[in-house]
Amino acid sequence: MNLSIAEENYIKSIYKLEEGQEPVSTNALAYELDTKPASVTDMAKKLKEKKLIAYEKYQGINLTTDGKKAALQIIRRHRLWECFLVEKLSFSWEEVHELAEELEHVRSEKLTNRLSEFLGNPLIDPHGDPIPDAQGKLGKPRVQSSLHKSKANRLEVMAVSDKSTALLEFLNTKGVRLGTQLEVIERYEFDNSIEIKIKNQPAFTISEQVAKNIMVKPI
Amino acid sequence: MNLSIAEENYIKSIYKLEEGQEPVSTNALAYELDTKPASVTDMAKKLKEKKLIAYEKYQGINLTTDGKKAALQIIRRHRLWECFLVEKLSFSWEEVHELAEELEHVRSEKLTNRLSEFLGNPLIDPHGDPIPDAQGKLGKPRVQSSLHKSKANRLEVMAVSDKSTALLEFLNTKGVRLGTQLEVIERYEFDNSIEIKIKNQPAFTISEQVAKNIMVKPI
DNA sequence: TAAAATATTTAGATTTACCTAAATTTTATT
DNA sequence: AATAAAATTTAGGTAAATCTAAATATTTTA
Numbered sequence: 001m002n003l004s005i006a007e008e009n010y011i012k013s014i015y016k017l018e019e020g021q022e023p024v025s026t027n028a029l030a031y032e033l034d035t036k037p038a039s040v041t042d043m044a045k046k047l048k049e050k051k052l053i054a055y056e057k058y059q060g061i062n063l064t065t066d067g068k069k070a071a072l073q074i075i076r077r078h079r080l081w082e083c084f085l086v087e088k089l090s091f092s093w094e095e096v097h098e099l100a101e102e103l104e105h106v107r108s109e110k111l112t113n114r115l116s117e118f119l120g121n122p123l124i125d126p127h128g129d130p131i132p133d134a135q136g137k138l139g140k141p142r143v144q145s146s147l148h149k150s151k152a153n154r155l156e157v158m159a160v161s162d163k164s165t166a167l168l169e170f171l172n173t174k175g176v177r178l179g180t181q182l183e184v185i186e187r188y189e190f191d192n193s194i195e196i197k198i199k200n201q202p203a204f205t206i207s208e209q210v211a212k213n214i215m216v217k218p219i
Numbered sequence: 220m221n222l223s224i225a226e227e228n229y230i231k232s233i234y235k236l237e238e239g240q241e242p243v244s245t246n247a248l249a250y251e252l253d254t255k256p257a258s259v260t261d262m263a264k265k266l267k268e269k270k271l272i273a274y275e276k277y278q279g280i281n282l283t284t285d286g287k288k289a290a291l292q293i294i295r296r297h298r299l300w301e302c303f304l305v306e307k308l309s310f311s312w313e314e315v316h317e318l319a320e321e322l323e324h325v326r327s328e329k330l331t332n333r334l335s336e337f338l339g340n341p342l343i344d345p346h347g348d349p350i351p352d353a354q355g356k357l358g359k360p361r362v363q364s365s366l367h368k369s370k371a372n373r374l375e376v377m378a379v380s381d382k383s384t385a386l387l388e389f390l391n392t393k394g395v396r397l398g399t400q401l402e403v404i405e406r407y408e409f410d411n412s413i414e415i416k417i418k419n420q421p422a423f424t425i426s427e428q429v430a431k432n433i434m435v436k437p438i
Numbered sequence: 439t440a441a442a443a444t445a446t447t448t449a450g451a452t453t454t455a456c457c458t459a460a461a462t463t464t465t466a467t468t
Numbered sequence: 469a470a471t472a473a474a475a476t477t478t479a480g481g482t483a484a485a486t487c488t489a490a491a492t493a494t495t496t497t498a
Contacts, residue, residue, distance in 0.1 A: 004484075004485090006484080006485060006486090025445080025446090026445070026446055026447085027444090027445060027446080035485090035486075035487090036486080036487065036488085037445075037446060037447085038446085038447070038448080038486090038487070038488080038489095039485070039486055039487075040446090041446065041447055041448085042447095042484095042485075042486080043485080043486095046484090046485095057446080057447070057493090058445080058446060058447080058492095058493060058494070085330075088337055089330070089333040089334060089337055090333065091329075091333070095329075099325065099327055099330055102324075102325045103322070103325060105321075106318065106321045106322060108318055110310075110314075111304075111308070111318055114308040114309065114310070115308060118307055118308055223454075223455090225454080225455060225456090244475080244476090245475070245476055245477085246474090246475060246476080254455090254456075254457090255456080255457065255458085256475075256476060256477085257456090257457070257458080257459095257476085257477070257478085258455070258456055258457075259476090260476065260477055260478085261454095261455075261456080261477095262455080262456095265454090265455095276463085276476080276477070277462095277463060277464065277475080277476060277477080439497105439498105440497100440498095441496100441497085441498085442495100442496080442497075442498090443494100443495080443496070443497085444493100444494080444495070444496085445492100445493080445494070445495085446491100446492080446493070446494085447490105447491080447492070447493085448489105448490085448491070448492085449488105449489090449490080449491090450487105450488090450489090450490100451486100451487075451488080451489105452485100452486080452487070452488100453484100453485090453486080453487100454483100454484090454485095454486105455482105455483095455484095456481100456482080456483085456484105457480105457481075457482070457483100458479105458480090458481085458482105459478105459479090459480090459481105460477105460478085460479080460480100461476100461477080461478070461479090462475100462476080462477070462478085463474100463475080463476070463477085464473105464474080464475070464476085465472100465473080465474070465475085466471100466472080466473070466474085467470100467471085467472070467473085468469105468470090468471080468472090
């Protein structure tokens with residue numbers, strides 16, 4: 001199955017928005033792809049034709065087995081390129097997402113597998129997300145809980161789920177990266193903001209929005 | 220100036236076909252790009268609008284200064300990716316051209332320069348072609364002569380000008396690669412074929428077509 | 439449950455990069 | 469130089485992926 005770049009981007013976004021078997025709505029997908037609902041409807045018809053999604057008028061979208069397979073290939077390429085950019089070309093984690101969005105569309109299994117090998121077959125990308133293997137198997141779905149839900153007070157950063165440059169840059173300047181160990185100083189109930197501290201650094205406060213996007217595990 | 224992939228491919232091909240100040244013909248460009256002359260005319264109007272080429276009806280095409288600058292950037296990216304694929308991912312020289320055709324369209328100066336650095340700022344690509352530097356300066360235009368013109372009989376392979384998979388595969392199986400030292404056994408006048416030998420290998424004959432595409436220097 | 443609000447789809451355009459067929463210009467040949 | 473051949477351009481069309489505006493479904497709410 002030969003997919004265009006636009007088709008690949010739709011498949012990837014549907015995969016991202018699909019939680020369990022809940023169908024993805026036209027509006028949600030349009031918002032995610034920064035396009036108009038009418039365009040989504042058009043593309044849905046095409047992807048249904050190609051048997052990559054299940055779609056009935058007004059009923060939302062789900063990936064088929066083939067669609068999921070395709071999505072995992074794209075995600076594999078994306079995350080491997082992110083690893084390459086960070087580990088080999090010394091990019092920082094907030095810079096790699098946009099570049100990987102472009103590199104991921106070079107569809108060559110041989111290239112992908114050689115790249116993986118070159119990187120030592122990494123299991124997670126620089127944001128903490130697992131990398132599907134050549135067969136499209138995802139190690140373990142991320143089971144970390146987000147900082148805003150965690151009960152414990154000594155935590156390690158395992159992943160960041162929002163890859164927007166702005167958030168990652170903010171975390172960078174605060175010294176928060178993968179593997180960073182945090183201490184929760186205070187949780188403020190009125191706005192769910194959290195005061196945290198990294199060893200040898202001044203404490204600082206993050207909003208609920210930010211806390212939701214930081215995945216942690218207790219230490 | 221933001222160029223589409225199609226525009227970049229036109230610019231690259233015009234650069235390739237331009238020898239001195241001879242304008243590139245519509246037909247030649249159509250053939251090179253595997254498209255129709257009418258399509259070339261369409262694109263020529265657009266590229267003229269963008270001031271990347273000089274073009275007058277029926278008069279052929281030349282790159283402007285800006286056009287040349289753009290071409291050299293694309294060629295830089297192409298050749299750096301070829302180096303990466305061969306040196307880091309162990310691809311053989313006949314496999315890399317197609318992949319580099321895709322990778323070259325990721326337009327990020329930062330990525331390009333980091334990649335160059337990672338590779339040790341190489342000066343030539345796996346086919347022997349020089350790599351433009353970050354400012355778009357080409358080390359030295361290739362001054363090697365092709366095997367079918369050379370007078371000397373002991374020669375070293377400096378480059379291969381036709382990057383078609385078929386030719387490169389043929390040379391590969393014969394043991395001909397960059398830096399290989401050849402001895403000319405015989406030149407046959409009737410068809411301009413040449414019998415050559417590599418040390419410790421049986422001699423073999425190549426056609427004029429092939430000889431034209433092997434760039435050599437005497438040793 | 440009927441009206442209002444929201445979500446989705448359809449209809450009809452637009453842009454990019456192609457195409458074919460016909461018209462025009464340039465070049466080559468008698 | 470006139471005509472034939474070749475090259476190039478124009479005119480009009482197509483497919484992909486968008487868009488806006490209008491029509492239709494679904495969901496919410498009063």
